[in-house]
Amino acid sequence: MxxxxxxxxxxxVKQRLPQARETTLDQRRIFIVPSKTxxxxxxxVLLLFLLGINFQNSLVYAVCxxxxxxxxxxxxxxxRNLSGLTISAIGVEPCFAGEKAVVExxxxxxxxxxxxxxxxxxxxEDAVQVNLATVSSTRVKxxxxxxxxxxxxxxxxxxxxxxxxxxALAWSYVTLDMQGIVYxxxxxxxxxxxGKAAVVSSEDGxxxxxxxxxxxxxxxxxxxxxxxxxxxxxxARTGKLHTKVFADYASHDLWLDWDxxxxxxxxxRLSHLxxxxxxxxxxxRCYGLKLPGKTIAPGxxxxxxxxxxxALALYGVTDG
Amino acid sequence: MGNGLGTGGNNYITYSxxxxxxxxxxxxxxxxxxxxxxWLIPLVLFAAGWRLWVLSGGASQPGTLLKxxxxxxxxxxxxxxxxxxxxxxxMSALLxxxxxxxxxxxxxxxDALVVVFIGYFLVALHFLYTQSILAGLYGVVSLVVLTxxxxxxxxxxxxxxxxxxxxxxxxxxAVMLLQCVPLMLLLFVFAPRLQPLWSLPMLTDQAKTGxxxxxxxxxxxxxxxxxxxxxxxxxxxxxxAQNQLYWRGLVLNHFDGHEWRQFEQTPDLWQMKELVRQEYxxxxxxxxxxxxxxxxxxxxxxxxxxxxxxxSPTLKVAGDVLQAADFRVMAAQExxxxxxxxxTSYPQALRDVQLASSLRExxxxxxxxxxxxxxxxxxxxxxxTGSEQAYxxxxxxxxxxxxxxYTLRPPTLGDSNTIDEFLFESQRGxxxxxxGSFVFLMRAAGIPARVVAGYQGGEWNxxxxxxxxxxxxxxxxxxxxxxxxxxxxxxxxxVIAPQRxxxxxxxAVQAEGSFLQGQLLSTRHxxxxxxxxxxxxxVQYGWQRWVLGYDQTTQMDLLHAILGELTLLRVATLVGGxxxxxxxxxxxxxxxxxxxxxxxxxxxxxxxxCAILAKRGVVRQPGQAPGAFAQQAAAALPAQSDxxxxxxxxxxxxxxxxxxxxxxxxxxxxxALLGKLS
Numbered sequence: 001m002x003x004x005x006x007x008x009x010x011x012x013v014k015q016r017l018p019q020a021r022e023t024t025l026d027q028r029r030i031f032i033v034p035s036k037t038x039x040x041x042x043x044x045v046l047l048l049f050l051l052g053i054n055f056q057n058s059l060v061y062a063v064c065x066x067x068x069x070x071x072x073x074x075x076x077x078x079x080r081n082l083s084g085l086t087i088s089a090i091g092v093e094p095c096f097a098g099e100k101a102v103v104e105x106x107x108x109x110x111x112x113x114x115x116x117x118x119x120x121x122x123x124x125e126d127a128v129q130v131n132l133a134t135v136s137s138t139r140v141k142x143x144x145x146x147x148x149x150x151x152x153x154x155x156x157x158x159x160x161x162x163x164x165x166x167x168a169l170a171w172s173y174v175t176l177d178m179q180g181i182v183y184x185x186x187x188x189x190x191x192x193x194x195g196k197a198a199v200v201s202s203e204d205g206x207x208x209x210x211x212x213x214x215x216x217x218x219x220x221x222x223x224x225x226x227x228x229x230x231x232x233x234x235x236a237r238t239g240k241l242h243t244k245v246f247a248d249y250a251s252h253d254l255w256l257d258w259d260x261x262x263x264x265x266x267x268x269r270l271s272h273l274x275x276x277x278x279x280x281x282x283x284x285r286c287y288g289l290k291l292p293g294k295t296i297a298p299g300x301x302x303x304x305x306x307x308x309x310x311a312l313a314l315y316g317v318t319d320g
Numbered sequence: 321m322g323n324g325l326g327t328g329g330n331n332y333i334t335y336s337x338x339x340x341x342x343x344x345x346x347x348x349x350x351x352x353x354x355x356x357x358x359w360l361i362p363l364v365l366f367a368a369g370w371r372l373w374v375l376s377g378g379a380s381q382p383g384t385l386l387k388x389x390x391x392x393x394x395x396x397x398x399x400x401x402x403x404x405x406x407x408x409x410x411m412s413a414l415l416x417x418x419x420x421x422x423x424x425x426x427x428x429x430x431d432a433l434v435v436v437f438i439g440y441f442l443v444a445l446h447f448l449y450t451q452s453i454l455a456g457l458y459g460v461v462s463l464v465v466l467t468x469x470x471x472x473x474x475x476x477x478x479x480x481x482x483x484x485x486x487x488x489x490x491x492x493x494a495v496m497l498l499q500c501v502p503l504m505l506l507l508f509v510f511a512p513r514l515q516p517l518w519s520l521p522m523l524t525d526q527a528k529t530g531x532x533x534x535x536x537x538x539x540x541x542x543x544x545x546x547x548x549x550x551x552x553x554x555x556x557x558x559x560x561a562q563n564q565l566y567w568r569g570l571v572l573n574h575f576d577g578h579e580w581r582q583f584e585q586t587p588d589l590w591q592m593k594e595l596v597r598q599e600y601x602x603x604x605x606x607x608x609x610x611x612x613x614x615x616x617x618x619x620x621x622x623x624x625x626x627x628x629x630x631x632s633p634t635l636k637v638a639g640d641v642l643q644a645a646d647f648r649v650m651a652a653q654e655x656x657x658x659x660x661x662x663x664t665s666y667p668q669a670l671r672d673v674q675l676a677s678s679l680r681e682x683x684x685x686x687x688x689x690x691x692x693x694x695x696x697x698x699x700x701x702x703x704x705t706g707s708e709q710a711y712x713x714x715x716x717x718x719x720x721x722x723x724x725x726y727t728l729r730p731p732t733l734g735d736s737n738t739i740d741e742f743l744f745e746s747q748r749g750x751x752x753x754x755x756g757s758f759v760f761l762m763r764a765a766g767i768p769a770r771v772v773a774g775y776q777g778g779e780w781n782x783x784x785x786x787x788x789x790x791x792x793x794x795x796x797x798x799x800x801x802x803x804x805x806x807x808x809x810x811x812x813x814x815v816i817a818p819q820r821x822x823x824x825x826x827x828a829v830q831a832e833g834s835f836l837q838g839q840l841l842s843t844r845h846x847x848x849x850x851x852x853x854x855x856x857x858x859v860q861y862g863w864q865r866w867v868l869g870y871d872q873t874t875q876m877d878l879l880h881a882i883l884g885e886l887t888l889l890r891v892a893t894l895v896g897g898x899x900x901x902x903x904x905x906x907x908x909x910x911x912x913x914x915x916x917x918x919x920x921x922x923x924x925x926x927x928x929x930c931a932i933l934a935k936r937g938v939v940r941q942p943g944q945a946p947g948a949f950a951q952q953a954a955a956a957l958p959a960q961s962d963x964x965x966x967x968x969x970x971x972x973x974x975x976x977x978x979x980x981x982x983x984x985x986x987x988x989x990x991x992a993l994l995g996k997l998s
Contacts, residue, residue: 037433040433040437041437041440044437044440044441047441048440048441048444050517051444051445051448052444053513053514053515053516053517054516054517055448055516055656055657056516056653056656056657056659056871057447057448057451057656057657058451058508058657058867058868058869058870059444059447059451059455059456059459059867059868060444060447060448061508061511061513062456062504062508062867063440063443063444063447063459063463064444065503065504065507065508065511066463066497066500066501066504067440068503068504068507069500069501069503069504069507070467070496070497070500072503073496073499073500073503073906074496076906076907076910076912077496077910079912080910080911080912083912112911113911116474116475117474117475131475131478131479133479133480134479162474163471163474163475164471164474164475164492164496165467165470165471165474165496166433166470166473166474
C-alpha cells in the first residue's frame with residue numbers, strides 16, 4: 001500500500017519534474033512548507049496572542065502580528081532564494097563499483113539575484129551547502145555511492161533552502177540528464193591454484209611493424225631507415241640499398257581473454273579482468289582485451305585503460 | 321523532506337552567529353534592568369563574556385557542575401531579592417536568567433533558535449512594564465537585531481568579512497520587518513480583540529498609584545506632590561468651564577473617626593464587582609436627565625486599580641466597565657494598561673430624587689463616639705437655622721468666615737477626634753480635611769452626605785486640544801442629599817480657596833510654594849519649554865489613544881466608520897482585498913512577479929508559438945535554433961508550413977536585425993500569424 005503510494009508519488013514527481021541537461025527552478029518546480037522552526041514560531045505567536053488578550057496590551061499584539069507577518073513574508077523570501085536557480089549537468093567521473101561516484105554540477109542564477117545557503121544532495125548521501133553571494137555561477141561536486149558496475153544515473157538531487165530566517169523550507173528535486181560509468185570492482189582471483197593451465201597470452205602472434213628483435217625480411221631502402229639496418233652485403237652485390245626488416249611478435253603481448261578464464265559467473269570474471277587491467281596498466285605492459293563480441297587490440301596508456309575498463313563496465317549492459 | 325538538511329556539520333553555530341546571539345541577548349535584556357533586580361545584569365554579562373572567551377579558544381566549555389552552580393546561584397538570588405512567586409515578574413526574571421545562561425552552552429542551531437525565540441518573547445514581555453513610545457521604538461530595534469540573529473543562524477557567507485556579514489543580515493532583517501509592516505497593521509486593525517480569558521497575575525513592581533480607596537487626611541497631600549499623569553480627555557463638543565470639571569471616582573461612605581472608606585468592610589475587586597452587579601447596581605431610572613450632555617473620550621493611565629474618573633452622572637458609556645448605585649464608573653479589571661473610555665455625562669441631571677433606604681443608611685453613618693464638640697456644633701447650628709439649605713450655607717459660611725486656611729502642609733492630627741481637632745484647633749488643611757469635616761457636620765445634623773474622591777480641573781493642551789489631568793489634580797469633595805434635588809455636589813474647598821477649582825492647585829498654593837515641592841519645576845516657568853512639553857505630551861496622547869487604547873470598542877467604531885453596516889461579507893471583502901494588495905506588493909518588491917513582463921514581446925510571442933506547435937506534437941528541443949525547428953515543424957505540419965516559416969523569419973529578423981522603426985509592424989505581423997496558426 002505504502003509502496004504503491006510511494007511509486008505513484010515518484011511517478012508524479014517524475015512527470016512534474018522531467019529530466020534535462022539543465023533545469024531552472026520556477027514556481028512549478030518548487031515546493032514549500034513551514035519548517036519545524038516556523039511551526040515553533042507560530043506556537044510562540046499564539047502564546048503572544050494570549051498574552052496580548054489577557055493583558056489587553058496593544059504592543060504585545062503588535063509584536064505578535066509582526067512576527068506572524070514575518071512568518072508569511074519569509075515564505076516568499078525562501079521561495080525567491082530557490083526560484084531562478086539554474087542547475088546544469090557537467091559530468092560524472094568514472095569510478096569502481098562500491099566507490100563514490102563524483103557528480104559535478106553547475107549552479108547559476110541571474111546576475112540581479114543572489115542566493116544563499118543552498119543545500120544540494122541526496123538523502124543519506126553527500127550534501128553540500130553553497131552560496132551564490134558574490135558570483136552568479138559556480139560548480140559543485142557531490143559524491144554518490146555506487147553498488148553496481150554499468151551506467152550510473154545520479155538519482156534526483158534534492159535542492160533545498162531555509163534561507164533567510166529558517167522559518168520555511170523550500171525544496172525541489174532535479175533529475176539531471178547525465179550518466180557516469182561505474183567500472184567493475186577490481187577483485188583478483190587466484191585461479192591458477194585450481195590447476196588450470198591457461199595463460200593470458202596468445203601464441204599465434206600478430207606482427208607488430210617496426211620491431212627490432214626478429215629478422216623479418218628485406219625490402220627496398222626508404223629514406224630515413226636506420227643505417228645499421230641497411231643490408232650492406234646486398235648493396236655490395238647489387239649496388240642498391242636494401243633495408244633489413246625486423247619484427248616484434250604479439251606473442252610478447254598480453255591478452256586478457258574472457259573465454260579462457262575458468263571462473264564462474266559474469267561479475268566475478270569482470271572483476272578479475274578489471275583488476276588485471278589495472279595491474280598491467282600499472283606495470284606499463286601492453287595488453288589487449290577479448291570479451292564475447294568485443295575485442296580491444298593490445299595497447300597501453302590511460303586512453304587504452306579507460307577503453308578497456310569501459311568495455312568491462314558496459315559488458316552486457318544495453319544502451320538506454 | 322528535510323532529511324538532507326540535517327546532515328553535515330552545519331548544525332553548529334559559527335563564531336559570527338554566536339556574536340550575533342550575544343548582541344541580541346544584550347539588546348533584549350538591557351531594558352529589564354529598569355524593572356528587575358540589577359544584579360541580573362552582571363550575571364548576564366559574565367555568562368556572555370565566558371561564552372566569548374570559549375569561542376576565542378581561551379577557555380573550555382563550562383562543566384555541568386559549574387552551570388548547575390550558576391543556575392542555583394541565580395535562582396537563589398531571585399528568591400532572596402524579594403520577588404513574589406509566582407508572579408509575572410518572577411517569571412520574566414527566570415526567563416531572563418535562562419536566556420542569559422543559555423548562552424553558556426549554545427552550540428547547536430536549535431539552541432540558538434531557542435535563544436532567539438525567548439528573545440522575541442521577552443521583547444513582548446517588556447511591554448507589560450511600559451508601553452511608552454520610547455519603549456516601542458526600542459522594541460523595534462530589538463526585533464531587528466533578533467531577526468538578524470535568526471538569519472545569522474541560517475547562513476554565513478564565507479566571502480564576506482564579519483562586518484559585512486553583520487551589516488548584510490541587519491539590513492535584510494530591517495528590510496523584511498519593514499515589508500511586514502502593512503500586514504502587521506492590517507492584523508492589528510482587523511484581528512478580533514477578545515476579552516481577557518482568565519484573570520491576570522499582577523506585575524508586582526506596578527505599585528498602585530492614584531487615588532486610593534480610603535482617605536485619611538494626608539493621602540491626597542502626597543498625591544499633590546506627583547506630576548504624574550492620571551488621564552487625558554478629549555471633548556466632543558465645547559470644553560466645560562474649569563470649575564465644572566469634577567472627575568468623580570470613588571464614593572467614601574464609611575467614617576470610623578479617623579479614616580474614610582467606601583464601606584465598613586473594604587471589598588476586594590471581586591467582591592466589589594459582585595456588589596455592583598447585585599444590591600449596589602446602577603439603576604438608570606435613578607437619573608432624571610436634564611441639561612446638555614457632555615460627550616468625551618478619556619484615556620486612563622495604568623494604575624493597578626479599577627477606578628475610573630468621569631463627570632457625573634454618566635449615562636452612556638462604552639467598554640468593559642461597571643456602573644454602581646453611587647453613579648461611579650469602574651473598570652472590570654485593574655488597569656494594567658492604559659484604558660480608553662467613551663462616555664456621555666449630564667452634569668445637570670438630578671440623581672436619586674428618591675433615595676433608597678440602604679443608601680440613606682450609608683449616608684448617615686457616624687462613629688458611635690468621638691468628636692463630641694463637632695456633633696454639638698452641628699446640632700446647635702441646625703437648630704439655629706430653619707431649613708437644611710440654610711444649615712448647609714451656614715456651615716460653608718463658617719468655613720469662609722473663620723480663620724480656615726488652605727495649605728498642603730497642615731499640622732498632623734491625632735488618632736481620634738480628628739474632626740474636632742481640625743475644626744476647632746488647627747483649622748488648616750486641604751480638600752480632604754474640608755470635605756471630611758463638612759460631611760461629618762452634615763451627618764451629625766441628620767442630612768445624608770458622603771465624601772467623593774477624584775480629580776478636579778486639569779491642564780488644557782492647546783496643541784492637542786485635550787485636557788491632561790495629573791495626580792496633583794486629585795481632590796475630594798462632598799455630596800449632600802436634599803429633598804427634591806437628590807444628590808447635590810458641594811465643594812467646601814472652593815469656599816476657602818476658590819483658586820483651587822478655578823485655576824488649579826498651583827495657583828492655590830502659590831504663596832506657600834508647596835506645589836510639586838522637591839521637583840524640578842523649571843520647564844513650567846519657561847514658556848518655550850512648556851510649549852515643547854505640551855507638544856510631546858500631545859504626541860504621547862495620540863499614541864495612547866490610537867495605538868495603546870485600540871480595543872474592541874475602537875475597532876468596532878472604526879469598522880463602522882469605514883464600512884457602514886457591519887456584515888461578515890463586507891469585513892471579509894475589505895480584509896481580503898487589502899491582503900491581496902499586500903501579497904501582490906510583496907511579489908513585486910521581491911521581483912517574483914515581473915519575470916514575464918520583463919521578457920521582450922517577440923520572445924513572449926515565440927514562446928506562444930512553440931506552445932501551439934507543441935500541442936500539435938512538434939516539440940522544440942532546448943537550444944534548438946528557430947530555423948531548424950521551423951524546418952522540423954514545417955515538415956511535420958505541411959498545411960501550416962507557410963505560416964511557420966513566415967513566423968520564424970519575422971522572429972529571426974526581430975532578433976538578429978533589430979530595427980526600432982519596424983518593431984511595432986513586425987510584432988503585429990507575429991501576432992497575426994499566431995492567430996492563423998492557432
